[in-house]
Amino acid sequence: MAKLEIESEVTGNVWKVEVEAGARVDAGDVLMILESMKMEIPVEAPEDGTVAELRVTEEDAVEEDQVIAILET
Amino acid sequence: MSWEEEVREIQRRRRLAKQQGGKDGIAKQHARGRLTIRERIDALLDPGSFQEQGQATAIPDYDDNDELTGFVPANYVVGFGRIEGRRVVVGGEDFTLKGGSPNAAGLRKSVYAEHLAVQYKIPLVRSLEGGGGSVRGGGGRRGGTVGEPVYATPRFRIIADAMGEVPVVSMAAGAVAGFPAGRLVASHFSIMTRHTAQVMIGGPALVERALGVSLTKDELGGAHIHAKSGIVDNIAEDEYDLFSKVRRFLSYLPTNIHQRAPRIASEDDPERMEEELLTAVPRDSNAPFDMREIIAMIMDRDSFFEIAPGYGTSQIAGLARLDGQPVGVLANDNRVYAGAMTADAGQKYRRFVEMCDTFHLPVVNFIDQPGFMIGPEAERNGTIRYGMAAVCAAAQASVPWAAIQVHKGFGVATAAHYAPDNYVLAWPSVESGALPLEGGVAVAFHREIAAADDPDAKRRELEERLRSARSPYPRAESFAVHELIDPRETRPTLCRWVDWIQPRLDELKGPTRFPMRP
Numbered sequence: 001m002a003k004l005e006i007e008s009e010v011t012g013n014v015w016k017v018e019v020e021a022g023a024r025v026d027a028g029d030v031l032m033i034l035e036s037m038k039m040e041i042p043v044e045a046p047e048d049g050t051v052a053e054l055r056v057t058e059e060d061a062v063e064e065d066q067v068i069a070i071l072e073t
Numbered sequence: 074m075s076w077e078e079e080v081r082e083i084q085r086r087r088r089l090a091k092q093q094g095g096k097d098g099i100a101k102q103h104a105r106g107r108l109t110i111r112e113r114i115d116a117l118l119d120p121g122s123f124q125e126q127g128q129a130t131a132i133p134d135y136d137d138n139d140e141l142t143g144f145v146p147a148n149y150v151v152g153f154g155r156i157e158g159r160r161v162v163v164g165g166e167d168f169t170l171k172g173g174s175p176n177a178a179g180l181r182k183s184v185y186a187e188h189l190a191v192q193y194k195i196p197l198v199r200s201l202e203g204g205g206g207s208v209r210g211g212g213g214r215r216g217g218t219v220g221e222p223v224y225a226t227p228r229f230r231i232i233a234d235a236m237g238e239v240p241v242v243s244m245a246a247g248a249v250a251g252f253p254a255g256r257l258v259a260s261h262f263s264i265m266t267r268h269t270a271q272v273m274i275g276g277p278a279l280v281e282r283a284l285g286v287s288l289t290k291d292e293l294g295g296a297h298i299h300a301k302s303g304i305v306d307n308i309a310e311d312e313y314d315l316f317s318k319v320r321r322f323l324s325y326l327p328t329n330i331h332q333r334a335p336r337i338a339s340e341d342d343p344e345r346m347e348e349e350l351l352t353a354v355p356r357d358s359n360a361p362f363d364m365r366e367i368i369a370m371i372m373d374r375d376s377f378f379e380i381a382p383g384y385g386t387s388q389i390a391g392l393a394r395l396d397g398q399p400v401g402v403l404a405n406d407n408r409v410y411a412g413a414m415t416a417d418a419g420q421k422y423r424r425f426v427e428m429c430d431t432f433h434l435p436v437v438n439f440i441d442q443p444g445f446m447i448g449p450e451a452e453r454n455g456t457i458r459y460g461m462a463a464v465c466a467a468a469q470a471s472v473p474w475a476a477i478q479v480h481k482g483f484g485v486a487t488a489a490h491y492a493p494d495n496y497v498l499a500w501p502s503v504e505s506g507a508l509p510l511e512g513g514v515a516v517a518f519h520r521e522i523a524a525a526d527d528p529d530a531k532r533r534e535l536e537e538r539l540r541s542a543r544s545p546y547p548r549a550e551s552f553a554v555h556e557l558i559d560p561r562e563t564r565p566t567l568c569r570w571v572d573w574i575q576p577r578l579d580e581l582k583g584p585t586r587f588p589m590r591p
Contacts, residue, residue, distance in 0.1 A: 009386070010410055011450065037411035037443060038512075040359050 003052065006043060006069040008062040012036025017058055023051045031069055034062065049073035086129040090146040094169025102169050106269050107247050108312050110150050110165045113200050117163060117316040118154035125152035126189065130178040146170060147178035151186050153195070156320050159328060159335075162190040165200025168247055174204050187231040194329040196240040198319060199260070204276060205251025232259050237431060237588030240326040242319050245270040245305065246312050248290055257305070258591045261428050262322045262380065264307045266315055267296045272304055300383035303417060307380065321378055325392040325399040326432050331582050334434055339397035341373040343568035350560035354480055354502040361408045364389060364439060367479070368404055371564045372437075377402065380425065385417035387446070390425040395437065396568040401429035401472075403490070404439035407480070413446040414486040419459030422489060426466040427589035433581040435473040435574055436492065437567060444484030463489040470494075471585060473574040475567055478503040478554065494577070496570050498563065499554040501545045514539065 015035040019025060025045040032054075034041045053070040062068055093099060093109060102109050108116065114123055127147065134143030148171055151164035164186035170176065175183060190197035221228070235241050236259060243257045245265035249272045257263050257272060265272060273280075273294035281287050292298075299305045309315035327334045347370040354362055368377055372393040379391040387409040393402045403425065405412030414422070429436050445451070445460045467474075467489045474492035482490070482505035491497070506513065514535045515522065525531035549557035558566060 009408075011448070037413055037446075038359055039361050039407055039411040041361055041408055 002073050004046065004049070004071040004073055005067045006031065006046070006071055008034060008043070008064060008066050008068050010034060010036040010041060011063050012041070012061075014056045014058050014060045014062060014068070015040060017054060017056070019051050019054075021051050021054050025049060025051060025071070031071075032056075043068065045071060047071065047073045083129065086131070086144065089144045090129050090131055093146060093167050098169030105247070107168070107202075109169055110167045110200060110202075113165060113246065113312065113316075114150065114152075114154065114163055116313060117198065117200075117319065118156060118161070119158065122155040123152055123163070124154065125150065126185070127151065127182055130182060132176055132178055145176065147182055148174075148176050149179035149183040149186075151182045151189065153189075153193075156198075156323055159323070160193075160195045161198055161323070162186060162193065162195050163198045163200070164189075166203040166253065168202045172203060184228065184231075187235045190241070191231060191235050191238050194239060194331065196242065196323055196326065196328060197235060198323075199241070199243040199256060201243055201245050201249045201253045201257050202247035203249065203253050205253055232256065233590070235259075236261065236590065237330070237584065239329045240323060240432065242322060244309075244315050244319060245272050246315060247271075248273075248276070250274065250276045250294075254304075260591075261326075261431075261589060262307075262319070263305045264309055264315055264318055265296055265299060265305045266309050266312055269312070271295055272299055303381060303384035303421065306384075307382070322380075322392070325378065325394075325434070330431060330433070330584060333578055333582060334399040334432060336399070337394070337397045339373050339394065341376075341396075343396045344565045346561040346565065347371075348561065350563065353560065354500065356502075358481075358504065363408075364404045364406050364412075364441065364479075367439060368393070368402060371567065372400075372402065373397065381421055385415060385419070385421035387412050387415055388418035388422050390421060392434070393437075395564075395571045398571045399434055400571075401425065401434045401436045402439075403436060404479075405441040407441050407443075410446055411443040412441045412481070413443050414456070414460045414463065414489065415446040415451065416454035416456045416459045418446075419456065419461075419463040419489075422463040423459070423466040424589055426463070426470055427587055429472055430466075430470050430585050431588045433472055433578060433585075435475070435571070435578070436470070437475045437477070438490050439477050439479050440482050440487065440490045441480040442483065442487045442490060443481045445486045460486055460489070466587070467492050469587060471581060473570075473577055475570055477563060478505070480504060497554045497556075498566060499545060499548055499557045500560045500563075501557065502560075503545055503548070504543060 013035045014032055016033040018030050018032055027045055027047050029045045030042045031045055032043050049071045052072040056062060056068045099109055130147035132145045133141055136142050148167040150167060154161055154163050241260045243260040243263045245257055247270055249257055254272050254274055271290040271294040277288055277290060296308045300308050307318055309318055350370055353367050376394040377391055387406055389404040389406050391402050393400055446456050470492040473494045475496045476491050478499040480502050514532060518535050522528045522532045545557055548554050
C-alpha cells in the first residue's frame with residue numbers, strides 16, 4: 001500500500017468535494033473540483049485506490065502544491 | 074628515412090588520451106549510473122560519425138631526457154559529428170578526470186566548442202558535467218601573469234553570440250555547477266536526467282559555508298526543483314532518453330540562422346479534419362478543456378514536442394510540424410489559472426518567441442487568454458513586467474504568425490498573442506473584450522448592483538444580458554479576423570497558410586534584430 005499525496009496545481013478555492021474518505025476510486029475519477037480564476041478545475045485520482053484522507057472541505061482556500069488528499073493505492 | 078617513429082608516437086598519444094581517467098575513473102563513473110563523455114558522444118551521434126578535434130591534447134610530464142613520463146588527457150572532448158545525417162559540434166567535460174573541473178588543456182578545448190560551432194555555422198550540443206573552476210587552478214604564482222589581459226575579448230561574448238547564430242543545446246547528465254551551469258542555461262534547449270543530474274550555481278559545501286544550511290545536491294538542484302524553476306526545459310528519464318530528446322529538438326531547427334528549418338515530406342493529410350474539434354471547447358465558459366488534445370488533432374500526427382512542460386504551466390510552448398513545415402506552437406492551458414499569464418509564463422513566452430524569431434520558425438498560437446494573472450502573489454512576482462516583455466517580443470517578431478482565437482482573449486495580455494505578420498482565425502467559441510464579463514460587470518456596474526434589492530441577482534442578470542449580446546459574427550463582418558472558421562477546418566486552413574508563407578520564409582534568412590538570450 002503506497003500513500004499518494006494529491007496536490008493542488010493552483011491557488012484557489014475548493015468548490016465541490018465529490019468523494020468521501022474511505023471511498024474506492026478508479027484512476028481518472030474526480031475527487032473534488034477546485035475553482036480558480038473562475039475556472040472549475042477537476043482533481044482526478046492519478047491511480048486506482050482508496051481515499052485515505054481528505055485534507056480540505058468545501059469553500060476552503062488552497063494554495064499551489066498544497067496536499068489536499070491522500071490516496072492509498 | 075621515414076617519419077614512422079613519430080607516427081607511432083602520435084598513435085600512442087591518441088591512445089593514451091582516450092584512456093580518460095583510467096579504468097578506475099571510468100568504473101567509478103559507471104557506478105554512479107552515468108556514462109563517460111566518450112560513451113555519451115557515441116550514443117548521441119550517428120554511429121561512427123564523431124571526428125574529434127585535438128585528439129592528443131593533454132598535460133604531459135617529461136623527465137630530464139625529454140622522455141614522456143606522464144600524460145593526463147585534457148578533460149574536455151570536442152569535435153564534429155552528425156545527427157540524422159546533419160552536422161553538429163559536440164563537446165563535454167570528462168568527469169573521470171578531476172571531476173570535470175577544467176585542467177589547462179581541457180579549458181582551451183571547452184572554450185573552443187562555441188567558437189567551432191559559430192565558425193562552421195553548425196549547431197552545438199554541450200554535454201555538461203562538472204563544477205567549473207577551482208581555487209586550486211593555475212593563478213597566483215608570483216612573478217607570472219595573472220588573469221586575462223584587459224584588452225581580451227570577454228570570454229562570455231562567444232556564448233552570447235552563439236545563441237544568435239546556431240542552435241545551442243545543453244544536456245546535464247551529472248552534477249553541474251558554476252560556469253557549466255551558466256552554459257547550460259545559455260541555450261535554446263536545456264535538459265537534465267531525472268535521477269542522475271543536479272544543477273546548481275554553488276554546491277552543498279559552498280552553500281553551507283555561505284548560508285549555514287546543509288542540503289544535498291538533489292535538494293539544491295535536482296530535477297524536481299528545475300522542472301519548475303525553468304532552469305532546464307525538459308527532464309529525461311535516463312541518458313538515452315536525453316539523447317533522443319536532443320536529436321528530436323534539433324530535427325525542427327535549421328543548421329544555422331542563414332538556412333531554413335528542414336521541411337520534411339509529411340505522411341499526414343493536410344486536408345484531415347477531426348470531428349472532435351467541433352465539441353472540443355465546452356459551451357460553459359467556466360468548464361476546462363484539454364488544449365493539448367486540440368493541438369494534437371491539428372498538427373501533423375505525433376509531431377508536437379512540448380518544451381518546458383513543468384514551468385510557467387498556464388502557457389504551453391513547443392515545436393511541431395504542419396504539412397512537414399516546422400513551426401513554433403503556443404497555446405494557453407485553461408486548467409492552470411484559466412491560462413492566465415503569470416510571471417513564469419511571460420518569461421517562457423518571451424524566450425520561446427525569441428527562439429522562433431532567431432531561427433525563422435513560423436508561429437501558430439492557440440489563444441485562450443483571460444489576461445495577466447492577478448492577486449498578491451502575482452504582484453510580488455512582478456507579473457506585469459514579464460508579461461509586457463512577452464507582449465513586446467510578439468509585437469516585434471518578424472516571423473509569419475497564425476493566431477487562432479479559440480476561446481478567451483481578454484486584456485493587455487492578449488496583445489502578446491499577435492505579431493505584425495498575422496493571419497487571424499477565430500472559432501465560434503471565441504470571447505473577448507477588455508476584461509472577462511464576470512469581473513468586468515462587477516466593476517463597471519457596481520452602483521447599479523449595490524442599489525439593487527438583490528445585488529447578486531442583479532449582477533447575474535447583467536452578466537447574462539451582456540453574454541447573450543456577444544456573437545462571433547461581427548468580427549468576421551468587420552474583417553477584424555481573416556476568417557471565422559469551423560474548428561474542424563483549422564488544419565486544412567493552416568496547411569494552406571504554410572504554403573503561402575514559403576517565399577516569406579526564404580526572405581527571412583539571416584540575423585534577427587532580437588536573438589534569444591538566456
